[in-house]
Amino acid sequence: MSVVSGMSGVSGMSGVSGMSGVSLTWPWALAGLLLVPLLVAGYRRALRSQEVRWRELAAQGLVVARPRGRGRHVGPALLLTAVTVLLLSLTRPVAAVAEPHREGTVVLAVDVSNSMAATDVKPSRLEAAKAAARALVARQPASVRIAVVAFGGTGLVTQRPTDDRAAVLAAVARLRPAGDTSLADGILGGLGAIVGKPVKPPGDAERGAADETPIGYHGGTAIVLLTDGEDTTEGGPKAAAELASAAGVRIEPVGLGTPAGATISVDGFSIATALDETALQQVADTTGGTYRRATDAASLAAVYDAVELQWTTRTVPHEVTSWVAAFAALLLLGGATISVLRQGRVV
Template identity: 85%
Template sequence: MSELSLTWPWALVGLLVVPLLAAGYRRVLRVQEGRRRQLAAQGLVIPAPRGRWRHLGPALLIAALGVMVLSLTRPVASVAEPRREGTVVLAFDVSNSMAATDVKPSRLEAAKAAARAFVAKQPSSVRIAVVAFGGTGLVTQRPTEDRAAVLAAVARLKPAGDTSLADGILGGLSAIVGKPVKAPGDAEKGTADETPIGYHGGTAIVLLTDGEDTTDAGPAAVAELASAAGVRIEPIGLGTPAGTTIVVDGFSMATALDEAPLRAAAETTGGTYRRASDAASLAAVYDAIELQWTTRTVPHEVTSWVAALAALLLLGGATLSVLRQGRVV
C-alpha cells in the first residue's frame, strides 16, 4: 500500500481557481437561460439542452485543470517494494592444509575465485562479511554493501596455522552480531548466557573448509548456538577424500577432506553440506544460497502520472464539448 506526499504543497493554492471556474460556468448557464427566455418572448423558440450529461464536458475540463494544479505540487508516492535482503558471511579456512592442490589451483585459491563470482552476483541489499579462521577466527571485513572492500579482504587471505571449525563459526556469528561471540560453556571465554546474541533470521555462514579440525572440541556446540540464533551454516567441503600431501616447514603432511563434522553442522542449522571439487562447482553452490525477501518503502515522484491523467481529462472534456456544441468552451 502506498502513501502520498507533496514536495511543493504550497502549489495547492492554485486549486482556488477551481471553484471560481465552477461559479463562472454556472453564471454562463444563467446568462444562456435568460437569453432563451428573451428569444421565446419574441416568438423565437430555442430548445433548452436536456439531460445531466450536458455538464460532463465542462466538468471534465474543470477537473483537468484541478489535476494539473495537483501535478505542480510534485506528488511523491511511497511504494513498498520487495527485495532480497540479509547477511552472508564468507568464512574461509586459512589453515596450512588449504594450500593443498587436490582442488586446482589450490583449495584456498579456488574458494577465493568462487567467492569473487558470488560477490559480483549479489544485489546491493545483501551485506557480505569475510572471516578468516585457522586456530582462531578473525573478522577481516564486517558486513557491508561495499563490494570493493569485500573483494580486498578476500584477496588478502593466505594459508597458515592450524584449524578450529568452532572458531570459524564463532567468527561468523561475531560478524553477524557485531560483537565477539563466546563459545557456550567456555569458562575462559565466557558462556552463551553471558553473551546473548539474539535472533538473526535471513543470515548464513558459508564455511569454506576441508573439514580437518586440529582441536579437541568440534563444531557441534557452536552449531547449536548458531541454530538458536536463526543462522544457517552452509559448509562447502574443499578437497578430496583421498587427499594429498603438503609441505609445511620442510615436513610433508597428509591432508584429506573430512566431511563428517561439516555434514553435522549443516544438519544442525538447517543448511546443506556440499562438496566442491573445483571453482565452477563452488560457484554453483553459491547460487543455491537463499536469503529472505523483505519489503522496503521507496519514494517515487509521480508528477508525470498525474500530468498524464490531467491530459486525458482535458482531451475527454474537449471532445465531449465539441461533439455536443461544436466548440470547446
C-alpha cells in the same frame, strides 16, 4: 541497494510535502492553481449570461429548450477537475512507493589455518578458496550482502555485510595462512557478522549477561564455510552448528583438499594434512545445507544460489507526473463527452 533511474531533479527537490508519502519537485508551480477560481468565476458568468439570453428570447415569444437540473453541471465540473489535476502535475509530484524485492546475506568464512597452505589443490588450498570466493562474489545478485570472516584458532570478521563488492574482494585478497583450526569459531564468527555483534559458544562460562540475549532468527542468510575440515580443537563444531540452525542460518561447507592429503612445513616440522569431510557433512546436515568438495573453483558453481532470499519491501521515490497527467486526460475526455451528449458542445 537499488537506484531508481530516470529521476533527474528528484534528488534535488525542495522537499515541500503534499499529502502523506508525496512531495513536490517544483512546489512553486502550485501558483497555477490560482487559475481555477478564475475558471469557476468565468463559468458562473457564462451561466448568468445564458439565463439572461433565455429570458430575452422568452419575452419575444420564442420557446427555447433549456437544460435543467444539477446534471447539466457534471460535464463542466469534470472539465474543471481535469484542469486542476493537470495544473497539479506541473509540480512534478514524487510518491514514495513500497517495492517488494529479495535480499539475503552470505558470509564467506575462510579457513586461514596453516594446513590451508597445502598444495594438494593447486596452487594451494587457501588460494583455491580465495579463487572460489571471488567466483562466488561475482555470481551473487546485487540484492545479496556479503561478509568475510577469517578463521583459524579464532574467528575474525574482516568485512562486515556489504553490497560493496570491491571491499569484499579486497578482504579476500588479504587472507594469509597461520595458526590452528577451529570450525566452531569459523561458524561463530559468521554468526557474529550476521547479527552485528560477537557470538559466544553455547554454555560458555565466561559469557556476561549481555551475551545471553538470543541472537534472533535470520532467515535468508547463509555461511559458506571454505575449509579443509581439519579441526584441532576438542569441542568440535556441533554446538555452534546447532546455534546457527536455531537462528535460521544455513551453512554450506565447501571442502578444500584431497583425502590423500599433503605434507606442509610449519616452524621446521613436517606435518601431514588431509581433507576431513566427516565434520563438514555433519555441519551441513545440522543446518540444512549441502556439503561440497571443491577440487577447483569451477566445482563451486552451484553454491551461489544456496541462499534462500527473503521478500522484503523498500520505499523508493518515483516521479508520478505522467500518472497524474494521464488521470487528468481521462477526466478531460469524460467531461467533454458528457457535455457534448447533454448540450451539444463542450462548454
